[in-house]
Amino acid sequence: MASLQVVEDGDDIEGEQLRNLIERIERLEEEKAVLADHVRSVYAEAKSSGFDPKIIRKVVRLRKMDPRDVDEEETLIHMYMRALGME
Amino acid sequence: MASLQVVEDGDDIEGEQLRNLIERIERLEEEKAVLADHVRSVYAEAKSSGFDPKIIRKVVRLRKMDPRDVDEEETLIHMYMRALGME
Amino acid sequence: MASLQVVEDGDDIEGEQLRNLIERIERLEEEKAVLADHVRSVYAEAKSSGFDPKIIRKVVRLRKMDPRDVDEEETLIHMYMRALGME
């Protein structure tokens, strides 16, 4: 196993490789966190402009879906509700 | 499709089946919610007795794992950390 | 701190209390897991009867909500979509 060699013979090549991988991951995660912060800011801005963040989230989700699928899902939900005597 | 028949010819057999399934799910979810409440109570009680709920959660998780796996994982983590020059 | 006493003077009263709390949590979690299994079974049964589990999940969620809120949410979503020129 990779790291075992580090322990056994002091070879730090694996350590370098591991560090390299981890630092790349950390950098990417850091960038993701920054973007997530920005997203949060936009939602806050939306809220302070009188929009409902919860609704915006749903709209964003709907826009990501295939409209065909959205319709089909809606239809099925209504069919099930009607079968249950609701609505 | 199942529910369509309900709409078309008034056959409520599918509706009955669907309602049956959904009510069973709802009953089970309700019982789960009650248990979740109890769990929360126990954590609150632990906290008021001076224990740290966060630590208790970790201990509960560790107890659920195979001790063999816990040790192996610990070992690997330390090997990686050492290879990184940490610890 | 509680556990420190255990370390320091061998007093196992705190240990008993901690064990008691943890075992109660584990018992409750076990019961929750059993129920979650049952829920999964019902969804599997629903699926094998031709129902769409995903739709059933949505229906269950809708039934849990206040119908008033459901309507209001629907209305807002449509208002937002229209303002966006969708639909």
Add this chain to the structure above:
Amino acid sequence: MASLQVVEDGDDIEGEQLRNLIERIERLEEEKAVLADHVRSVYAEAKSSGFDPKIIRKVVRLRKMDPRDVDEEETLIHMYMRALGME
């Protein structure tokens, strides 16, 4: 309410603002998704180099924490485990 005006008097200013907000969110989410893909690639590369992705994830998490907190948590966990007669 904002969108209501759109419906009532055809004023599309609110629509513009809403669209602006939503498009910013979508853009940011898209960038996040790209980064998440990159992260996944790095884990795949790590794995093909013989490292255990699961362990790497734990190491990344540990590195994100304050070392002081890590130690304190470890200590508490062991105290609790000992009080339980484990280890």
Add this chain to the structure above:
DNA sequence: AGTCGATTTTTGGGAC
């Protein structure tokens, strides 16, 4: 297909 991890949504706790 079944588990595992990640993301998202919801809920509880705390502050003002």
Add this chain to the structure above:
DNA sequence: GTCCCAAAAATCGACT
């Protein structure tokens, strides 16, 4: 009482 933050639960997707 309301709003924000953090923890926890549920859902979703990826990998085996």
